[in-house]
Amino acid sequence: MSVGASEGANSGAIQVNGEVLDVQRTGKYFLMSVTAPGITERARPGQFVTIGIGGEESSMVLRRSFAIQGVQARGMYGGTLDFVVSPVGKGTQWLTKLRRHDPLNLVGPLGKPFTLPTKPVTCVLVGGGYGAAPLIMLAQALRERGCRVDTIIGASTEEKLYGGLDLKRVSTSLTLATEDGTAGIRGRVTDGLIDTLNSSKVDVVYACGPMSMLASVAEECTTRKIFSQCSVEESMACGIGVCMTCVLPVIGEDGVTRMLRSCVEGPIFRGDRVRWADIGTIPEGTWGGEGLRSWR
Amino acid sequence: MALNLASRGNASPESTFDLRTQLGSLELQSPVLTASGCAAAGRELDNYFDITAIGGIVTKSIMLAPRSGRATPRMAETPSGMLNSIGLQGPGVESFLETDLAWLQQRGARTIVSIAGGTADEFGKVAAKLRVAGGFDAIEVNISCPNVEDRGQVFACRADTSAQIIQTVRRNSDNKIPIFAKLSPDVTDIVEIATSVSQAGATGVSVINTLLGMVIDTQTMRPALAGVTGGLSGPAIRPIAVRCIWQIRSALPNLPIIGMGGVRTGHDALEMVLAGANAISVGTSIFNDPMAPMRIQKELEQELRNRGFESLTQAISFAHREVSEAVIEDETGESKDESERDWDFISE
Numbered sequence: 001m002s003v004g005a006s007e008g009a010n011s012g013a014i015q016v017n018g019e020v021l022d023v024q025r026t027g028k029y030f031l032m033s034v035t036a037p038g039i040t041e042r043a044r045p046g047q048f049v050t051i052g053i054g055g056e057e058s059s060m061v062l063r064r065s066f067a068i069q070g071v072q073a074r075g076m077y078g079g080t081l082d083f084v085v086s087p088v089g090k091g092t093q094w095l096t097k098l099r100r101h102d103p104l105n106l107v108g109p110l111g112k113p114f115t116l117p118t119k120p121v122t123c124v125l126v127g128g129g130y131g132a133a134p135l136i137m138l139a140q141a142l143r144e145r146g147c148r149v150d151t152i153i154g155a156s157t158e159e160k161l162y163g164g165l166d167l168k169r170v171s172t173s174l175t176l177a178t179e180d181g182t183a184g185i186r187g188r189v190t191d192g193l194i195d196t197l198n199s200s201k202v203d204v205v206y207a208c209g210p211m212s213m214l215a216s217v218a219e220e221c222t223t224r225k226i227f228s229q230c231s232v233e234e235s236m237a238c239g240i241g242v243c244m245t246c247v248l249p250v251i252g253e254d255g256v257t258r259m260l261r262s263c264v265e266g267p268i269f270r271g272d273r274v275r276w277a278d279i280g281t282i283p284e285g286t287w288g289g290e291g292l293r294s295w296r
Numbered sequence: 297m298a299l300n301l302a303s304r305g306n307a308s309p310e311s312t313f314d315l316r317t318q319l320g321s322l323e324l325q326s327p328v329l330t331a332s333g334c335a336a337a338g339r340e341l342d343n344y345f346d347i348t349a350i351g352g353i354v355t356k357s358i359m360l361a362p363r364s365g366r367a368t369p370r371m372a373e374t375p376s377g378m379l380n381s382i383g384l385q386g387p388g389v390e391s392f393l394e395t396d397l398a399w400l401q402q403r404g405a406r407t408i409v410s411i412a413g414g415t416a417d418e419f420g421k422v423a424a425k426l427r428v429a430g431g432f433d434a435i436e437v438n439i440s441c442p443n444v445e446d447r448g449q450v451f452a453c454r455a456d457t458s459a460q461i462i463q464t465v466r467r468n469s470d471n472k473i474p475i476f477a478k479l480s481p482d483v484t485d486i487v488e489i490a491t492s493v494s495q496a497g498a499t500g501v502s503v504i505n506t507l508l509g510m511v512i513d514t515q516t517m518r519p520a521l522a523g524v525t526g527g528l529s530g531p532a533i534r535p536i537a538v539r540c541i542w543q544i545r546s547a548l549p550n551l552p553i554i555g556m557g558g559v560r561t562g563h564d565a566l567e568m569v570l571a572g573a574n575a576i577s578v579g580t581s582i583f584n585d586p587m588a589p590m591r592i593q594k595e596l597e598q599e600l601r602n603r604g605f606e607s608l609t610q611a612i613s614f615a616h617r618e619v620s621e622a623v624i625e626d627e628t629g630e631s632k633d634e635s636e637r638d639w640d641f642i643s644e
């Protein structure tokens with residue numbers, strides 16, 4: 001175990017002090033490469049890290065979550081990790097202003113990874129905006145298993161497309177979609193997905209992006225009885241399963257809807273299990289939902 | 297638990313420092329606990345540090361039946377703090393006993409079980425189930441939850457309803473089990489509430505629960521939380537917590553107090569100890585640093601050593617010494633009385 005690391009007994013997640021190696025602007029995003037000794041060796045596609053913001057006395061007390069885009073387990077820095085940051089608020093903006101050698105506190109790898117097929121099947125990967133990032137690591141793993149990987153990434157405009165070059169390298173085919181038509185097909189990623197599903201035999205669909213995109217991907221797959229896995233993005237206070245802020249309604253094997261923690265029971269969920277239209281509510285019949293109505 | 301607590305006297309930095317604390321009949325090897333709702337039932341945190349090496353785990357408040365909690369969004373970050381509106385999501389007491397408590401027991405962690413209810417009757421039933429099951433060290437009663445029979449007013453906002461809940465829990469618990477009433481700071485006179493729960497059979501009090509707050513999302517121009525209002529926690533509330541501990545300690549010199557509210561470092565923990573806390577719960581800081589309870593325990597020990605304390609106990613309520621022990625002595629060694637002291641500024 002590396003110095004300063006504390007190892008998790010069963011989850012495999014650890015907290016480490018890393019260092020920024022590089023911050024690189026790409027379109028509207030920033031690609032960050034950091035050292036994360038111990039996390040890199042454990043990371044699997046679909047998992048995420050959380051990062052402490054603003055130093056020890058920071059007034060931003062909550063960590064921020066980022067999907068792992070890729071890892072280099074060895075090398076002169078003893079393990080490096082890449083993730084992409086969309087500077088949307090004060091925490092992400094603080095991150096993108098960091099420079100080489102600045103210290104960083106990371107916890108990870110967190111969450112359940114994507115489930116990989118055991119046979120060389122045909123996979124479609126769908127990414128919206130920076131949601132394409134974890135698909136890079138996923139595509140690599142799928143190709144190593146001999147899978148066909150057709151990737152579709154989209155965004156509102158070209159500047160918000162992410163990971164095109166890397167995904168082109170690791171995918172069998174890559175389709176781009178922008179809503180304003182500045183790159184690739186004009187339209188949404190789901191339009192590209194529907195074309196693919198209609199024209200070829202697809203075994204598994206993996207998706208990461210905005211919740212509305214995931215909802216339509218899941219719907220298209222479920223109606224066609226295609227297995228889908230979606231990486232959700234819920235606000236998280238702890239990221240490690242102790243606070244219950246990051247829940248969403250998910251139907252279990254027994255048919256019962258429960259409010260599951262997306263940080264530990266996700267962020268990867270089966271598309272047909274999440275009650276997409278009911279996110280942000282406690283749907284009728286949810287396990288333990290009765291007591292709530294008497295409250296307010 | 298193999299911690300050596302034998303050392304006394306001029307402790308050298310290498311030797312074990314006496315961090316023991318007494319909460320009624322319960323002796324803990326360390327005053328550092330986890331705050332209810334910020335550590336689940338300890339299992340996840342055990343990945344980051346040995347949960348048996350801190351004072352104990354205070355579990356997420358458990359109710360009689362399974363509970364889905366409130367809709368999302370359930371949290372909003374605020375300056376040096378956060379708002380939460382979880383709505384007590386949990387599996388219900390039966391499942392808690394079978395899985396969570398059983399695990400904690402097998403793991404050998406000191407456990408304070410936090411309980412909640414919508415009616416006095418529910419609190420009583422949860423306590424009764426705990427009594428049958430056993431296998432825990434104390435109960436913390438989260439009376440900061442809405443009373444379904446009183447338009448959702450929280451029990452903790454009135455002395456009589458607070459006392460009623462504590463009485464019910466006491467009646468349904470083993471006599472020997474320490475019971476802590478978790479108080480809300482959203483009251484006019486927290487000492488009045490502390491006094492009434494103590495008279496109703498509480499061993500001590502846990503202060504403070506979150507303060508009611510609200511954030512409006514300026515993008516959507518709607519409340520940021522689905523529950524509209526939420527509980528404010530984190531370093532932002534620490535001075536309020538210190539004030540509450542101070543006031544209760546001043547009025548009730550012997551009442552065991554578990555202090556909490558924004559403790560981020562050993563220094564913060566020391567502040568609460570000096571104000572009168574016998575133990576410290578760490579909540580929101582766990583979200584920032586999953587190793588926080590362990591780190592704070594080590595830092596607290598160092599802070600105590602740095603000030604020449606030989607044990608934690610010596611530091612408890614130390615900030616009150618001028619108030620409770622102030623006897624001003626003149627050269628003859630005789631103490632002056634109160635009236636004379638008032639005239640000190642004109643005497644030679």
Ligand SMILES: Cc1cc2nc3c(=O)[nH]c(=O)nc-3n(C[C@H](O)[C@H](O)[C@H](O)COP(=O)(O)OP(=O)(O)OC[C@H]3O[C@@H](n4cnc5c(N)ncnc54)[C@H](O)[C@@H]3O)c2cc1C
Pocket residue numbers: 048062063064065066067068083084085086087088089090091092093130133232233234235236267372373
């Ligand atoms: C599993 C997961 C993976 C993610 N991966 C990436 C990624 O690879 N790249 C990337 O740029 N972003 C990613 N995000 C979103 C990122 O965490 C948020 O954009 C970020 O937390 C916003 O912080 P802020 O301080 O800039 O914004 P603020 O709005 O100031 O944040 C305030 C609070 O709200 C939370 N919050 C705000 N927006 C989001 C959001 N969209 N999702 C979750 N929490 C939010 C913050 O964590 C913080 O606690 C991911 C989120 C999750 C849950």
Ligand SMILES: Cc1cc2nc3c(=O)[nH]c(=O)nc-3n(C[C@H](O)[C@H](O)[C@H](O)COP(=O)(O)O)c2cc1C
Pocket residue numbers: 243331332333334356357380382384410438478504505506528529530531533556557558559577578579580581
């Ligand atoms: C997400 C969250 C959930 C909480 N859940 C509970 C709970 O179930 N029962 C309870 O008594 N207090 C609960 N609390 C309050 C904490 O135990 C603690 O009293 C409060 O947060 C102040 O301490 P802190 O600033 O260290 O977090 C919760 C706090 C947070 C932030």
Ligand code: FES
Pocket residue numbers: 235236237238239240241242243244245246247261262263264
């Ligand atoms: S973010 Fe705390 S439980 Fe998921």
